[in-house]
Amino acid sequence: MEGMPTSPPSRCGDPECQELTTQGRCEKHQRRAWANKSKAWGSGSTRKWRTFRAQMLEREPQCRWCGAKTGLEVDHLIPLSEGGSKWDPANVQTLCKAHHEVKSDQDRRRRTRPDGPGLTF
Structure with a gap:
């Protein structure tokens, strides 16, 4: 769209880079998309899964926690x-x-703070 204001260029978000950018x-x-995706799951949903x-x-x-019968997911303990x-x-x-x-x-918080409180059910 013409006439739309844009942000002035600023330094790249990488601390080592001096390049100017507006993004x-x-x-x-x-x-890259999915660059930090956990490798634990592997290939994701498969026919076997x-x-x-x-x-x-x-x-x-x-x-198991509340007895709901809809919107169910399988969780790894x-x-x-x-x-x-x-x-x-x-x-x-x-x-x-x-x-x-x-x-x-709770699993994520426990991984990032191993000395923190355990799971509460």
Whole structure:
């Protein structure tokens, strides 16, 4: 759109670079999408995972924390990033989306602050 004001150029967001840019980082230092993606999950959703997930949801058809029966997700009790088994049925539980987010947030905080409080269920 012509006539739209633009930000004045500023230094690249990389501390070592002196290049001027209007987008935070110069072309050379743009971050790649998914560059920091966890390697624990591997290739992501596969037919094997979808089958395993369906079996686990059939075995445990409601949220273990609140009993909800919709919006269910399969959660690893011991996260894959901490060495938990991806395929062990004893390492998974069914949680509703809201509780899965709470549990995942607690897992992340525990990884970044190992001396912090444990999980609260």
